[in-house]
Amino acid sequence: MKIERLSVDKIRIFLTFDDLKERGIQKEDMWREIPKVHELFSEMMEQAYTELGFDATGPLAVEVFALPAQGMVVIVTRGKVHVGADGEVLDEEEAEDVYEMEVTLEQSDMVAFAFSDFEHLLRAARVVAGIGLEDGSLYSYKNKWILQMDPSELEETKFQALIAILSEFGEATSVTSAVLQEYGKSIIQSAAIRVLCEHFKN
Numbered sequence: 001m002k003i004e005r006l007s008v009d010k011i012r013i014f015l016t017f018d019d020l021k022e023r024g025i026q027k028e029d030m031w032r033e034i035p036k037v038h039e040l041f042s043e044m045m046e047q048a049y050t051e052l053g054f055d056a057t058g059p060l061a062v063e064v065f066a067l068p069a070q071g072m073v074v075i076v077t078r079g080k081v082h083v084g085a086d087g088e089v090l091d092e093e094e095a096e097d098v099y100e101m102e103v104t105l106e107q108s109d110m111v112a113f114a115f116s117d118f119e120h121l122l123r124a125a126r127v128v129a130g131i132g133l134e135d136g137s138l139y140s141y142k143n144k145w146i147l148q149m150d151p152s153e154l155e156e157t158k159f160q161a162l163i164a165i166l167s168e169f170g171e172a173t174s175v176t177s178a179v180l181q182e183y184g185k186s187i188i189q190s191a192a193i194r195v196l197c198e199h200f201k202n
Contacts, residue, residue, distance in 0.1 A: 001044065002174070005052050009078040013044050014174035016071040030064050030072060044074065054078075065176060067110070073174045110177055111163065113170040115145040124169035125196040131161050134194035141184035146175060147192060 002014040020027065025036050041062075048054040059079035066072055115121040121138075124147070136149040147170070151159045166172075175184075188195050 001047065003044070003048050003051055005054065006075070011048050011052060011054050011076050012174070013048070013074040013076065014071065015074065016172075019071065027066055027072065030066075045076075048076070067112070067172075067174065071172075071174070073176065110148050111151055111166070112146055112148045112173050112175055112180075113166040114141075114173040114175075115147065115170040116143070118145060120169045121145045121147060122196060122200050124166055125193050127165045127169075128162060128193050129197045131158060131165070133158070133162060134191055134197075136188075136192035137186070137190060138188040138192040138196070139180045139184035140187055141175060141180055144173075145187075146173060146180060146184065148177065148180065 001016075001019050004012050006012055017027070020030075020040075023036060023040055025040060029037055045054075045056040048056065054076075056076070056078065061077040061079065063075040063077075064072055065075070113124075115124070133149075133154075136147055139146040139148065147166070149162065151162055154162065180186075
């Protein structure tokens, strides 16, 4: 479980499928009202407080993004608790309900892998090209190369091969398309695998 602060009132939590499995939670459980999910959420909020000092009191908006190969991304935004002129909380009930959650779930088909070394990215691209794939987008983000691919059209065996190759040379990352487009630098917009192989031949 990795937690990072996005702003004063917003954090992002990355849960791997192993994190979920350890707690006996299926991916589909993440938007169900069940005790195991509440326990996991409490654990996440405790860790967020310990690591980042993120205080989860008051209403929270929770967005859950499912990433096919990596796990789940949970974005938690803290709402504002209204305080009157006398310093009293106007809505006592709202303030006391620590995890009053508004949960939205989104499924992302995108697979994103980070490479700290350009040479590792090139080697991965050559092997991926070898199984007949040439698509993808390449970004530069936080001193890493991020290769993003949409495997939604792939048959299961090719999808598994793609994940195995990318995992060998890079590491799965929870960064979303929206974050890459806003904060990253677009290097190759489309057909990244083909472009890399054409420009950097052995």
